[in-house]
Amino acid sequence: MNGADGHKADTPKVAYTQRSRMNRIVDHLKRDWQLYVLLLPTIIWLVVFLYKPMYGLQIAFKDYSIFKGVANSPWIGFEHFETLFSSEGFMRALRNTIAISFWSLVIGFPVPIILALMFNEILNRRYKSTAQTIVYLPHFISSVIIAGIVITAFSPSAGIVNTALSWFGIDPIYFLTRPDWFRPIFIGTTIWQEAGFQSIVYLAAIAGVSPTLYESAVVDGASRWQMMWKITIPCILPTLIIMLIIRIGNMLEVSFEMIILLYQPSTYETADVVNTFIYRQGLQNGQYDFAAAAGLFNAVVAFVLVIGANSIAKRYSRTSLW
Amino acid sequence: MSGVKLESIVKAYGALQVVHGIDLEVEEKEFVVLVGPSGCGKSTTLRMVAGLEEISGGELTIDGRVMNRVAPKDRDVAMVFQNYALYPHLDVANNIAFGLKIRKNSKEEIAASVDEVAGILGLTDYLERKPSDLSGGQRQRVAMGRAIVRRPKVFLFDEPLSNLDAKLRTQMRAEIKRLHKRLGVTSIYVTHDQVEAMTLADRIVVMNDGRIEQIGTPMELFLNPVNAFVAGFLGAPPMNMIEATIGEGDTSPVANFAGGQLALSKLSELQNSVGRKVTVGIRPEYAQIVTEATLGSVACDLDLVETLGSEALLHTTVGDEPFVIRTETLDKMDTLESVTGFTAQPDLIKVFDAKTGLALSGQTREA
Incomplete structure (x- = not known):
């Protein structure tokens, strides 16, 4: 009997709370069912393409055979991970991923912010929209075409870059076959392709800054440069932090297609990243379990990075993703 | 003489004229309130005085100097905005000091001025707080602090109390009045609230449809309105x-x-x-x-x-x-x-x- 210690008295209250919570959920569903229907395709997409495949992650710990299937393949523990970390190919891919990600972040993260700040300073509307269109355009072009443009531009025979160099008496450089040139070309290409489109987020944040802050600053005597540093940037700082956290979370997700399209065996030394390593091991060599182990490692690192960046942001500013 | 003189001031946006040749002379140390219904051109007139709107016609002089083409920062005016316009990332002290920092005053001078202004406005205990941690009345005080710390020749107030609740508005109204008495700075104040106009003004300017209907002391306007619009606008409930x-x-x-x-x-x-x-x-x-x-x-x-x-x-x-x-x-x-x-x-x-x-x-x- 629970009556003596008071539990009996608590039970109806708990039941009431649970019932009322259920009622609230049912009420919500009844009231806003149209919104939930709109949400459904996204939930289905998430489940089918992101959650269901997680079931297959277990092959990273199994000696996977496509004939036995995921469930019946024998467990082998961390064997694939041991092989992975003793593989020179994977360690090279990891080093390259970190290097490319680091420089992409250091150089690529500020570019859209600078672009947005510059767009914000353009007073002529027509000029502004033309400039924006030109900068956004590469985002809408297929990576294959972008890679084609880059390959053509850096071609040793007819590329515009080598042609320009020849005007100064410099011999043609085989840019895309030289490991030391791969990273600058790749990082430059991805920035060119995405910086404009990424600047939209910052432009939206800038548009949210109250115009009276600028008017007040004008009366106080601030120049446009001072207003940018003392008003615009501090006011969009929460957005910058959120975007930085997201960017850090995706740090190891180096633009896989672009690398596949631009690299070649002669540049593997600096170009081969974890994703291309997984692609080669998994799809080309048929080592699905080994590739899954590499992919899982990638995901765990990305998860740790997001948690870490979010914790730092929460500690040092009032902004965080959750 | 830090008076403000508006002679035939016009504001037009393309073919649309919104202020039709206003003549107004604000004496030194005078507190003038521009009052009128929404869209009557009172805020536009104030913004022209501040330099935030270009003057389409007429002449504006402050302290005897023509200001039509002078940048806002060189007009020696300070403005208090309706939504306070406080910088959300700066604490109270830095918000108040903003204008002085922009003008590159010395650190000692800035600290002394901020302390003095904070003392006047009762903000000494809040200097390290961010605007989001302040009440509406405190934010309004910070906005005023930012204006008075520069010791400008002219204060411009653009409906500064309209975001406050009735009780706080009454309280802040009295504070503005006291502040004006203490500092004696020429002030132009825009409001659509006739009670604010009556209680604060040395002289009231009643505007309607981009024109001045009448200028006079509160009692002159109350007792001797020149037309039915002024008569109906002043007094609560209206005439x-x-x-x-x-x-x-x-x-x-x-x-x-x-x-x-x-x-x-x-x-x-x-x-x-x-x-x-x-x-x-x-x-x-x-x-x-x-x-x-x-x-x-x-x-x-x-x-x-x-x-x-x-x-x-x-x-x-x-x-x-x-x-x-x-x-x-x-x-x-x-x-x-x-x-x-x-x-x-x-x-x-x-x-x-x-x-x-x-x-x-x-x-x-x-x-």
């Missing part, structure tokens, strides 16, 4: 306006209404206007209730009694037109429900031309 015809009484002209007649002042223009259609203005506080119809009173139907404590508002109708009476409640509560009409002292009744809305001449009354 009652009823259509009437001027008739000939035994000893003086009278206003004939649907429900009776009221004696008017023995002014020559009224005496010579028998048969003229006019609009009669009677302030709610100048109407005296009657409970039995008498000669010289106007019959009205009582709709509603709003008791405010020491006084009550009687919402009545005269014919089809609404008419509000403000009356004391002390020892009168029993009689309020049995009101059948009202009367008013002839010299407190304003008569306006029914067509033009202009006050008929000779009705001036000393404050």
Whole structure:
């Protein structure tokens, strides 16, 4: 009997709370069912393409055979991970991923912010929209075409870059076959392709800054440069932090297609990243379990990075993703 | 002389003219309030003085210097905005110091000025707080602190109290008044609240549709409005306006209404206007209730009694037109429900031309 210690008295209250919570959920569903229907395709997409495949992650710990299937393949523990970390190919891919990600972040993260700040300073509307269109355009072009443009531009025979160099008496450089040139070309290409489109987020944040802050600053005597540093940037700082956290979370997700399209065996030394390593091991060599182990490692690192960046942001500013 | 002079000031956006040649002279240390309904051009006029809007025509001088083409920072004005315009990322001290830092004043000078201003405005305990951690009234004080710390020649206030609740507004109104007395800086204040205008202003400028309707002290405007617009705009509740015809009484002209007649002042223009259609203005506080119809009173139907404590508002109708009476409640509560009409002292009744809305001449009354 629970009556003596008071539990009996608590039970109806708990039941009431649970019932009322259920009622609230049912009420919500009844009231806003149209919104939930709109949400459904996204939930289905998430489940089918992101959650269901997680079931297959277990092959990273199994000696996977496509004939036995995921469930019946024998467990082998961390064997694939041991092989992975003793593989020179994977360690090279990891080093390259970190290097490319680091420089992409250091150089690529500020570019859209600078672009947005510059767009914000353009007073002529027509000029502004033309400039924006030109900068956004590469985002809408297929990576294959972008890679084609880059390959053509850096071609040793007819590329515009080598042609320009020849005007100064410099011999043609085989840019895309030289490991030391791969990273600058790749990082430059991805920035060119995405910086404009990424600047939209910052432009939206800038548009949210109250115009009276600028008017007040004008009366106080601030120049446009001072207003940018003392008003615009501090006011969009929460957005910058959120975007930085997201960017850090995706740090190891180096633009896989672009690398596949631009690299070649002669540049593997600096170009081969974890994703291309997984692609080669998994799809080309048929080592699905080994590739899954590499992919899982990638995901765990990305998860740790997001948690870490979010914790730092929460500690040092009032902004965080959750 | 840090006065402000507006001569034939015009503001146009393309073909659309919104301010039509305003003339106004604000004396040094004077507190002038621009008041009018939304869209009347008062904020635009203030922004032209601040330099935030280009002046389309006319001449603006501050301290005797033409300012039309002078940048806002060089006009030596400070502005307090409706939504405070505080920098959300800066604490109170840095918000107040912003203008001084921009002007590259020395650190010691900035610290001393911020401390002094914080002391004046009672913000000393909040200097390290961010605007989001302050109440509406405190934010408004910070906004004022930011304006006064620069010791400008002219303060410009753009509806600074409209985001505050009624109680805080009353409190802040008094603080602004005290601050002006203490600092003695020429101030131009924009509001659509006639109570703010009446309580704060040395002189009020009533604007309507991009034009100045009347300039004068609060009491001048209250007692001697030049037209029906000014009469209806100032005073709370506003002046009652009823259509009437001027008739000939035994000893003086009278206003004939649907429900009776009221004696008017023995002014020559009224005496010579028998048969003229006019609009009669009677302030709610100048109407005296009657409970039995008498000669010289106007019959009205009582709709509603709003008791405010020491006084009550009687919402009545005269014919089809609404008419509000403000009356004391002390020892009168029993009689309020049995009101059948009202009367008013002839010299407190304003008569306006029914067509033009202009006050008929000779009705001036000393404050």
